[in-house]
Each structure stands twice: as structure tokens, then as C-alpha cells.
Ligand SMILES: O=C(O)CCC(=O)C(=O)O
């Protein structure tokens with residue numbers, strides 16, 4: 001056990017790099033190899049067993065399936081409302097517990113939830129958004145752990161030019177609270193990517209009895 005932990009986490013973590021916009025304002029901090037390859041592989045395998053969903057969301061009055069699969073993991077009582085869906089927590093798989101502990105030691109972020117996204121190939125994507133739901137509090141920290149296919153996340157403070165950051169497998173990206181971001185489709189990406197976007201949800205913000213809970217079946 002001790003040996004395994006050593007191989008996962010004691011490898012030197014590359015120093016963080018700031019990602020700045022054209023005016024020099026920081027958008028994010030990037031750690032290129034935060035999680036060792038062995039730990040990435042173990043986590044990837046455990047995530048395959050999650051109850052993945054591809055819910056429909058309404059866009060201009062019409063229902064469309066989201067262009068990726070997702071699963072919401074969180075501590076009990078930490079429901080999350082996102083794009084008109086109320087997501088009920090699924091438990092964290094065992095491989096994620098030491099990762100959560102290590103993350104919360106790194107940034108004092110108090111993460112208790114993660115939206116896990118599965119991009120099956122380069123066609124799957126995520127539109128521009130910022131994670132500003134009220135249950136995340138006024139200054140939400142967000143950190144993205146990436147596995148599998150490298151994809152480019154675009155970042156910006158306002159409409160206009162954006163910065164792209166290629167998210168390598170095993171990398172960690174902390175976003176400045178309130179920054180806009182999105183993942184474009186990529187013709188070159190043929191393999192699957194999984195991202196885990198860690199967040200802190202205010203426990204009990206959405207009472208369990210609210211209607212429209214998905215993700216609990
Ligand atoms: O997959 C990514 O890197 C971004 C995911 C994201 O922005 C989110 O889950 O809110």
C-alpha cells in the first residue's frame with residue numbers, strides 16, 4: 001500500500017505555470033504532470049463503471065442530448081443544478097479519495113464534488129460557459145484533472161480573443177473563479193478523454209425533495 005502510494009504521488013510534480021490572457025490577466029494555473037501514469041490508468045479503469053448519462057437539455061426551446069457523457073460525483077446532500085438539470089450525487093469511486101485529499105491539501109479548496117465528463121472522440125465538446133451556479137458560492141474554485149486524449153480548453157474573461165491550453169493526460173488546471181471556458185470539437189482527436197472538474201458545493205443548497213432529480217437511478 002505504502003509502495004503504491006509512493007509511486008502514485010511522490011514523483012516530482014512539475015511546477016505550476018500561469019496561463020495569462022492577451023492583457024496579462026491570469027486565467028488559470030496549469031500543472032502538466034500532476035498525476036502519475038499508473039494512477040491515471042487505475043482511475044480511468046474505475047471510471048468506466050460509473051453510471052454515465054447523456055441527458056437532454058433545452059436550447060432555444062428544443063431538447064438536445066448534451067454532446068458528451070457525464071456523471072456527477074459528490075458527498076451526500078450536495079445536489080447540483082446545471083443547465084436546468086438537478087443532479088443527485090453518485091459516490092466517489094475509491095481511486096478518487098486519495099486524489100481529493102491531495103487536491104484539498106494543495107489548494108485548501110474544500111472540494112466535495114466533481115462533474116465527470118466523457119468525450120468519446122473529437123466530436124464531443126462543451127460550449128462556452130462559466131461555472132457560476134449559486135450552490136458554488138460567490139467565488140467558486142474549479143480544478144480540472146484530465147485523462148486520456150489531449151484536448152484544448154479555451155479560456156477568456158470576456159467575448160473576444162481566447163487563450164487555448166492543451167490539457168495533457170495527468171494534468172491539473174485550476175481556473176480563476178468566473179473565467180469563461182469551452183472545449184471545441186477537434187478533427188485530430190480520435191481517442192476518448194475524461195475530465196474531472198472538482199468543485200465545492202454548499203451542502204443542502206437544494207433540498208432532496210425538489211422535483212426533477214436525475215443521476216440517482
Ligand atoms: O472538460 C473540460 O476540460 C472542461 C469541463 C468543464 O468546463 C466543466 O465540467 O464545467
Ligand SMILES: [Fe+2]
Pocket residue numbers: 129130131181197
Ligand atoms: Fe466548466
